[in-house]
Amino acid sequence: MKEKKKFRLFDAVLMAVxxxxxxxxxxxxxxxxxxxxxxxxxxxxxxxxxxxxxxAELGTTYTGDGGIYDWVKMAFGRRWGGRVAWFYWLNFPIWMASLAVLFTEVMTQIFGLSLNKPILIIAQLIFIWLVTAISCYPVSDSKWILNLAAFAKVSIMLCLGVLGIYHAVTVGMANDFSGAALLPKFDLKSLSFISVILFNFLGFEVVTTLASDMENPKKQIPQAIIYGGILIAFFYLFAAFGMGAAVPADQLSTSGGLIDSFILLVGGVNPFVVIIGLLFMYTLAANLISWALGVNYVAFYAAKNHDMPAVFAKENPKNQMPIGASMMNGIVASVLVIAAPFIPNENIFWAFFSLNVVALLLSYIMMFPAFLKLRKIDPDTERPFKVPGGPTLLRIIAYVPLALLIITLFFSTIPLASSEYGEKIPVLIGTIISVIVGELCIHFAGKKGSQK
Structure with a gap:
C-alpha cells in the first residue's frame, strides 16, 4: 500500500499565506x-x-468539525459556543456584501464605466449569487481556486511594491517615510484602522487542520506560524509601500486605493492596469469561495447541535454540502447591498467591511480564555502541539491578544469625535443589531432543541 504523502513545512507556510x-x-x-x-x-x-x-494547540488537540465553536463550547458551554458560531458565520455575508460593492467599483474603475445605482445593485447581486451557487458544490473546496488566487494575490502585491520602488527612485514619495514618520501615532484614525491589521492575521487555525498529515507537527506548526506571519506581513507592507509612493495616506481610498495606486504609478489606465484589475476581481470571488466551506460548516455543525437556527442545518442529500448556510449567506448579503443606498456613509465598501471586521473579531474573543480553561479542565487529553511555558506566561500569551481585540473593537465601533459620527454610527448600530438578533436566534434554537 502506497504511503500517504506528508505535508511539508513549505506546504503549511503556503497554505497560511x-x-x-x-x-x-x-x-x-x-x-x-x-x-x-x-x-x-x-x-x-x-x-x-x-x-x-x-x-495550533487547540486545532491539533480538538479535531472535530466545529473548530472554534467546539473549543469555546467545551470550555464555557453551549450558549457561548452559539455566540461564537453566530459571529463567525455572520461576518461572511457582510464580507460578501462589501466585496460585491468593491467588485463593481473595480469594474467601473478599470473599464471607465458610469453605471446608475440600479444597474450597480444588479451587478452586485449577480456576484453574490454566483459565489453562493458555487459554494453549494464541492468545487468550492478545489485546490486550483486557492492556487490561482495565491498567484493573483502575490502578483498584485509584488507588482505594486516594485512599481512603488521605481516611483520612489525616479519621482519621489507621496508620503514621508523618514524616521519620525514611522513612529506610532495614537490618533483616532490610526487606532480605528488597527483592527484591519488584526483582521489580516486571522485564519491561521485552518492550517492546524493539516497536523495529522505532517511529519513533525510539534516542530512544523510553530515554524509555519513564524514564517507564514513574516511572509504575510512582508506582502502587505510591500504593497503598502507601493501605495505610499503613489497616494498621500490622507487621500487614500479604502476601497479604490489599490487600483488608484496602480493608475498613478503607471500614468493612467492601460492594459496592464486592466489585467491587474481583473486579477483583483478574481481574488475577491476566490476569497469568498475558499472561505465559504469552513464558515458554512461551523454554522451547520452548530445548528445540528441546536445552537444555531435549524435553517443552517439543511444540507444537500446528494453531496452533503451545507446549502442552508449558503442560502442564508446569499440572502443576507443581498439585503445589505439593496439597503446600501439608504446607509448614511459615502464609502459603502468600508461601512460593510468594517462591520465584517467587527463581527469576525468578536467571534475570536472567547478563544483565548477557552484555551486557558481547557488547559485547566482537560489537562489529560494528548496535545500533539503544546504551547510552551508556565501558568504566568500562558496567561500573558492569552490575555495580551484578548486585550488587543477588545481595544481595537472599541475604537472601531465607538465614535469619539464628531468627525467620526457618519462613519462609525452605522457600524455601531449594525453591531448592536447583530448582537440582539444573534441572542434571539441562539435562544430559540436552544429552546427548540430542548423540546426534541
Missing part, C-alpha cells in the same frame, strides 16, 4: 500612514504569534 492574505484589506491598512510599519511589527509579535500558537 493563501488563506490569510487578503488583497482588498491592503488599502485600509495603508490608510494608517507610514506608522503602519510599526503597528505591523508590533502586532506580529503581540497578536499573531500568540494567536497562532494557541490556534
Amino acid at each position: 493563501v488563506v490569510i492574505l487578503v488583497v482588498e484589506s491592503a488599502a485600509p491598512a495603508a490608510a494608517i500612514g507610514s506608522s503602519q510599519f510599526f503597528w505591523w511589527g508590533s502586532l506580529l509579535i503581540l497578536f499573531f504569534l500568540p494567536y497562532g500558537l494557541i490556534s
Whole structure:
C-alpha cells in the first residue's frame, strides 16, 4: 500500500499565506500612514504569534468539525459556543456584501464605466449569487481556486511594491517615510484602522487542520506560524509601500486605493492596469469561495447541535454540502447591498467591511480564555502541539491578544469625535443589531432543541 504523502513545512507556510492574505484589506491598512510599519511589527509579535500558537494547540488537540465553536463550547458551554458560531458565520455575508460593492467599483474603475445605482445593485447581486451557487458544490473546496488566487494575490502585491520602488527612485514619495514618520501615532484614525491589521492575521487555525498529515507537527506548526506571519506581513507592507509612493495616506481610498495606486504609478489606465484589475476581481470571488466551506460548516455543525437556527442545518442529500448556510449567506448579503443606498456613509465598501471586521473579531474573543480553561479542565487529553511555558506566561500569551481585540473593537465601533459620527454610527448600530438578533436566534434554537 502506497504511503500517504506528508505535508511539508513549505506546504503549511503556503497554505497560511493563501488563506490569510487578503488583497482588498491592503488599502485600509495603508490608510494608517507610514506608522503602519510599526503597528505591523508590533502586532506580529503581540497578536499573531500568540494567536497562532494557541490556534495550533487547540486545532491539533480538538479535531472535530466545529473548530472554534467546539473549543469555546467545551470550555464555557453551549450558549457561548452559539455566540461564537453566530459571529463567525455572520461576518461572511457582510464580507460578501462589501466585496460585491468593491467588485463593481473595480469594474467601473478599470473599464471607465458610469453605471446608475440600479444597474450597480444588479451587478452586485449577480456576484453574490454566483459565489453562493458555487459554494453549494464541492468545487468550492478545489485546490486550483486557492492556487490561482495565491498567484493573483502575490502578483498584485509584488507588482505594486516594485512599481512603488521605481516611483520612489525616479519621482519621489507621496508620503514621508523618514524616521519620525514611522513612529506610532495614537490618533483616532490610526487606532480605528488597527483592527484591519488584526483582521489580516486571522485564519491561521485552518492550517492546524493539516497536523495529522505532517511529519513533525510539534516542530512544523510553530515554524509555519513564524514564517507564514513574516511572509504575510512582508506582502502587505510591500504593497503598502507601493501605495505610499503613489497616494498621500490622507487621500487614500479604502476601497479604490489599490487600483488608484496602480493608475498613478503607471500614468493612467492601460492594459496592464486592466489585467491587474481583473486579477483583483478574481481574488475577491476566490476569497469568498475558499472561505465559504469552513464558515458554512461551523454554522451547520452548530445548528445540528441546536445552537444555531435549524435553517443552517439543511444540507444537500446528494453531496452533503451545507446549502442552508449558503442560502442564508446569499440572502443576507443581498439585503445589505439593496439597503446600501439608504446607509448614511459615502464609502459603502468600508461601512460593510468594517462591520465584517467587527463581527469576525468578536467571534475570536472567547478563544483565548477557552484555551486557558481547557488547559485547566482537560489537562489529560494528548496535545500533539503544546504551547510552551508556565501558568504566568500562558496567561500573558492569552490575555495580551484578548486585550488587543477588545481595544481595537472599541475604537472601531465607538465614535469619539464628531468627525467620526457618519462613519462609525452605522457600524455601531449594525453591531448592536447583530448582537440582539444573534441572542434571539441562539435562544430559540436552544429552546427548540430542548423540546426534541
